[in-house]
Amino acid sequence: MEKILLPTQNIRELQADASGGDVVITVTVGATVPTGFEHTAAEEIEEKIGVEAKISKDRGRIYFPITSDKLFQVHHLKSVDNLFVVVEEYDHYQFKESKEESLVDLQQLASKLPWTDALEVWKLNRALKKKKGHRKGGSGGKAKPSSEVSDATAADTEQQELPQAEVSAAEGQTKTEGSTDAEAYTQDSEEAAPGAKVTKFRVTCNRAGDKHSFSSNEAARDFGGAVQEFFQWKADMTKFDVEVLLNIHNTEVVIGIALTEESLHRRNISHFGPTTLRSTLCYGMLRLCKPQASDVILDPMCGTGAIPLEGAIEFNSSFYIAGDNNDMAVNRTVNNVCHIQRRRGDKGSVSGLPIDTVQWDLCNLPIRTSSVDIIITDMPFGKRMGSRKKNWDLYPSCLREMARVCRPGSGKAVLLTQDKKCFSKAVSRMGGLWKKLHTVWVNVGGLHAGVYLLKRTGAVFGQTPEDIYEPRGAVNSQADEKDDKELS
Structure with missing residues (x-):
C-alpha cells in the first residue's frame, strides 16, 4: 500500500x-x-x-x-x-x-x-x-x-x-x-x-x-x-x-x-417542501453568478426560498425577490424568512433581510422590463414537481419571460434542471436572447442535473422572433445531439 x-x-x-x-x-x-x-x-x-x-x-x-x-x-x-x-x-x-x-x-x-x-x-x-x-x-x-x-x-x-x-x-x-x-x-x-x-x-x-x-x-x-x-x-x-x-x-x-x-x-431551512435545495448547493449556484452590490436578484420559482435566503445571508449587499405560483410554497418561504430573522434577532444581530416574497404567474411576472440583474432558480425536473410533457411548453415560455425582465447585455441567469434535453432545446430556440456560457454537472438526490450559466444578449426584448418556435437548423440539432450524448 x-x-x-x-x-x-x-x-x-x-x-x-x-x-x-x-x-x-x-x-x-x-x-x-x-x-x-x-x-x-x-x-x-x-x-x-x-x-x-x-x-x-x-x-x-x-x-x-x-x-x-x-x-x-x-x-x-x-x-x-x-x-x-x-x-x-x-x-x-x-x-x-x-x-x-x-x-x-x-x-x-x-x-x-x-x-x-x-x-x-x-x-x-x-x-x-x-x-x-x-x-x-x-x-x-x-x-x-x-x-x-x-x-x-x-x-x-x-x-x-x-x-x-x-x-x-x-x-x-x-x-x-x-x-x-x-x-x-x-x-x-x-x-x-x-x-x-x-x-x-x-x-x-x-x-x-x-x-x-x-x-x-x-x-x-x-x-x-x-x-x-x-x-x-x-x-x-x-x-x-x-x-x-x-x-x-x-x-x-x-x-x-x-x-x-x-x-x-440544512442551516437555513425550517419549513421544508418536496424539492427543497441544499443550502450548500444554493451557495455554489450563487457564487457562480458572482452577485455584486445593489444587484437585483430574482428567483421566480422559489419553492421554500432556499436560494434567495442563502443569498440574503451570504451576499447581503444585493436585493432578492422570491416568488412562486403555489401559495403553499410562498407561505413556506415567508416562514423560513421569519425563522432566520427571529434567529438573528435572538443573537443580537440585525434581523432584517434584503428579501421580498410574492405569489405570481411565472410566465407573466409583475416586474418591469430590463430591471433584474440576475435570475437564479431551480426549475421543475418533471419528477416531483410538474411533468416532462409540461416542461416542453413551460421552459420556452419562462425563458422568454426571464429574458424580458433581465437587463440586456449584462444580465445573467443560473438555472438548475435535470430535464437536460428539454432545456437545451428551449435555450437553442432562444438564441437571440440567451447565450449559454458554462454548465456545472451536479448530483441532486441521486439525479444527474445541470446548473446552466446563461448571459442575456444585448438584443432588445420585443424586437426578436424568439417567441416563434420554428424548427431548428442542422447546426443546432447537431449541437444538441452532442450535448445529449455528453449528458447520458
Whole structure:
C-alpha cells in the first residue's frame, strides 16, 4: 500500500504558544461538498482560510490542511456539507483478492493508525460546539449518498436522526510521550471524567468501485470490531460520541473522524417542501453568478426560498425577490424568512433581510422590463414537481419571460434542471436572447442535473422572433445531439 505524501497530513507541530504553551496540531480536514462544486468549495477555502484544498478523485470530497487553533474557521464555510478530520489516507491501498484476507487486513489496520491527533482535534471540536451552544438531540441528518456509491453503509446513509450523545470522554490532557494512542485517549477520559460511561462509537463505510471482494457492511463490521477492541469503546449505531469514517473509492482509502453530527446544508431551512435545495448547493449556484452590490436578484420559482435566503445571508449587499405560483410554497418561504430573522434577532444581530416574497404567474411576472440583474432558480425536473410533457411548453415560455425582465447585455441567469434535453432545446430556440456560457454537472438526490450559466444578449426584448418556435437548423440539432450524448 502506498501512502499519500501530504506535507501537512497529521503532523504534530509542538509549538509552544507564548501565552500559555498550547499545543498546535496540524491535521488534514476532509469535507463532503455538492458534486460538481468541488472547485467552488476549494475557492471558498482558499479565500476564507488561506490554504489550498486538494480535490479528491472521489467526486464530492475535498481535503485541506488546518491547524487546531484555527479549527473554528471550518464551521464558517458555506459550501461544505459534512466535515471530518483525517486519521490516515492511502492513495493506492492494495486489497487482497479474497474477501477473508481483505477483511483481516482492515482489522489489523485499526491498531496501526495514528489516531492521536485526530482524536485531539475531535475533542477540541466538541468543546467548540459546546461554547457555541449547539442543541443536544437535534434533528441532524446525513447527506444522501451520491449515485456513485455502490453499497449502503453500515449505518443508514439516508436522512436520519443523529442525536448528540452524552459526553462520555471529556476534554482532557494531551497524551504523554511513549504511550500508545489507545492508552492515552482512555487515560485522558478517565482523568477528566472519573466514572464516566464508556465512549460510544460507530463506523460508517462509504465504498465505491466494482473490484472489491467485500461489501460496505462487511468492511464496517470487521473494521469496527477491531476499533472497538483497540479502544475498548462501546458500539452504538444511533447515540454515539465518535463516528469513525471508512471511505473506500477504488484503491483510495481514507479513515477519518466526523466533526459534524448533522449536515451543514440544512442551516437555513425550517419549513421544508418536496424539492427543497441544499443550502450548500444554493451557495455554489450563487457564487457562480458572482452577485455584486445593489444587484437585483430574482428567483421566480422559489419553492421554500432556499436560494434567495442563502443569498440574503451570504451576499447581503444585493436585493432578492422570491416568488412562486403555489401559495403553499410562498407561505413556506415567508416562514423560513421569519425563522432566520427571529434567529438573528435572538443573537443580537440585525434581523432584517434584503428579501421580498410574492405569489405570481411565472410566465407573466409583475416586474418591469430590463430591471433584474440576475435570475437564479431551480426549475421543475418533471419528477416531483410538474411533468416532462409540461416542461416542453413551460421552459420556452419562462425563458422568454426571464429574458424580458433581465437587463440586456449584462444580465445573467443560473438555472438548475435535470430535464437536460428539454432545456437545451428551449435555450437553442432562444438564441437571440440567451447565450449559454458554462454548465456545472451536479448530483441532486441521486439525479444527474445541470446548473446552466446563461448571459442575456444585448438584443432588445420585443424586437426578436424568439417567441416563434420554428424548427431548428442542422447546426443546432447537431449541437444538441452532442450535448445529449455528453449528458447520458
